[in-house]
Amino acid sequence: MEKARKLADILERVRGGEDPAKIRQQAKQLLATLRLSDISKAHKYLVGTGMSLDQLRTLVYAFASILGDQFALLRANLSADHPIRRVLAEHEMFECFLADLEIANIMIQDTDELTELSSEFRRLQHITEHLQAIDIHDQREDDLIFPVLENYPCRSICVVLSKAHWRIKNMVGNLTMAVNNFRQFDPIQFKIQINALSSAIVPIMREHIFQEDNILYPVAIDCVKDDRVWWRIKQLSDEMGYCGFDAQPCCS
Numbered sequence: 001m002e003k004a005r006k007l008a009d010i011l012e013r014v015r016g017g018e019d020p021a022k023i024r025q026q027a028k029q030l031l032a033t034l035r036l037s038d039i040s041k042a043h044k045y046l047v048g049t050g051m052s053l054d055q056l057r058t059l060v061y062a063f064a065s066i067l068g069d070q071f072a073l074l075r076a077n078l079s080a081d082h083p084i085r086r087v088l089a090e091h092e093m094f095e096c097f098l099a100d101l102e103i104a105n106i107m108i109q110d111t112d113e114l115t116e117l118s119s120e121f122r123r124l125q126h127i128t129e130h131l132q133a134i135d136i137h138d139q140r141e142d143d144l145i146f147p148v149l150e151n152y153p154c155r156s157i158c159v160v161l162s163k164a165h166w167r168i169k170n171m172v173g174n175l176t177m178a179v180n181n182f183r184q185f186d187p188i189q190f191k192i193q194i195n196a197l198s199s200a201i202v203p204i205m206r207e208h209i210f211q212e213d214n215i216l217y218p219v220a221i222d223c224v225k226d227d228r229v230w231w232r233i234k235q236l237s238d239e240m241g242y243c244g245f246d247a248q249p250c251c252s
């Protein structure tokens with residue numbers, strides 16, 4: 001726990017605005033002996049100190065700034081058939097959807113005459129349909145992956161990320177509702193609503209994906225060494241298919 005506490009102190013300093021490069025230099029010895037599982041212990045320690053979930057979220061960037069690009073390392077070391085590779089692939093697909101949502105929103109805001117037949121509206125409608133696949137992706141994490149990881153020192157990270165799933169589900173649900181009920185909106189109100197939802201969804205989902213790619217899954221791979229655990233997750237995951245890709249997606 002001593003190492004975790006020291007790491008927690010370092011993270012607090014990064015969050016307080018100190019230069020990560022300088023801190024990395026000073027904490028060289030500690031960082032050289034660090035295992036990824038120490039991150040989850042530091043996370044747990046900070047939860048114990050009463051740090052709010054919002055504050056914890058901002059710390060993830062501090063983790064990344066002192067540890068470097070964990071995502072690249074993770075991707076380079078996973079076998080082609082590892083179940084986490086599928087999760088990462090879906091994350092990349094959602095990154096594309098988010099970029100499309102950003103563009104669709106700009107186009108909607110710039111349109112003078114918005115109707116259900118406008119190409120701008122149809123583009124938004126299309127990307128919203130894709131984004132709904134996030135429910136299945138989150139379900140894979142909540143039902144198959146996080147319960148397994150809870151038995152390892154990743155528990156507190158899973159709790160934080162699982163809460164974010166609800167937030168994302170609600171926001172994407174509101175976006176879907178707005179698009180499906182276009183006729184009930186005054187066009188100006190519709191634009192305001194879409195702008196507010198897109199501006200919330202895009203950064204929150206990006207941040208969530210960043211946390212999973214750079215913290216949760218690198219830590220999980222470091223903690224769970226028993227291949228049978230991953231094989232079991234893979235088996236169950238195969239039954240769900242690829243969300244957003246399958247013609248007849250997952251669990252329907």
Ligand SMILES: [Fe+2]
Binds near residue numbers: 138141161165208212
């Ligand atoms: Fe997630």
Ligand SMILES: [Fe+2]
Binds near residue numbers: 087212
């Ligand atoms: Fe995810």
